Amino acid sequence: NAGVTQTPKFQVLKTGQSMTLQCAQDMNHNSMYWYRQDPGMGLRLIYYSASEGTTDKGEVPNGYNVSRLNKREFSLRLESAAPSQTSVYFCASSQGPRRDEQYFGPGTRLTVT
Amino acid sequence: AQSVSQHNHHVILSEAASLELGCNYSYGGTVNLFWYVQYPGQHLQLLLKYFSGDPLVKGIKGFEAEFIKSKFSFNLRKPSVQWSDTAEYFCAVKLLYNFNKFYFGSGTKLNVKP
DSSP states (O other): OOOEEEEOSEEEEOTTOOEEEEEEESSOOSEEEEEEEETTTEEEEEEEESSTTOOEEOSOOTTEEEEEOSSSBEEEEESSOOGGGOEEEEEEEEOOSSSOOOEEOOOEEEEEO | OOOEEOOOSEEEEETTOOEEEOOEEOOOSOEEEEEEEEOTTSOOEEEEEEOSSOSEEEOGGGOEEEEEGGGTEEEEEESSOOGGGOEEEEEEEEETTSTTOEEEOOOEEEEEEO
16 A cells, blocks of 8 residues: 555645645545644645545645545645745545544755745 | 644764753643654654654664653653754654644754764
């Protein structure tokens, strides 16, 4: 099993450009999450999907959109990138809804200039 | 505001020293508790978890954590650290009335000197 995979690993954008970060899991998990990690701030939840067909906002959703394409895939879109979105983005999945832990992908390092 | 606090932001130890990293949370009700580790350049990996039962839980690589409900704490311990334990450690809380949200602390960077 590959677990949770993310593409791309690195990306540099100019302010105003758009892009989509892809995430897929092969563990048949119900729930999927997008986090951003910034120095000294830990992980902050951007959006999550409790199950296929549902998405909800987390702590820092502004400037992002998500799509739960199917049970395996959960994408994060930046419509108009800003320098404040420079961060490392992690996708995670969990079996849900109780007594479970999250499994993380390798991350995408995004720089917006 | 509800939060997860890790008071030690950066810890430097020599090999064989004992480790204790603090984690406190401010949520009421039943919680699941986790410690994750992030080695340099890698993604987060689960160290250990607490769901219920014995408040002293053991994880991988000799780590353990104790849940003290009255203190809303879940501190991570290791009797003797190794250079390979150099990493960032994150405490996380999952609220059982909000099944799908995990809340993370800001992390503690551990630097073990050989």
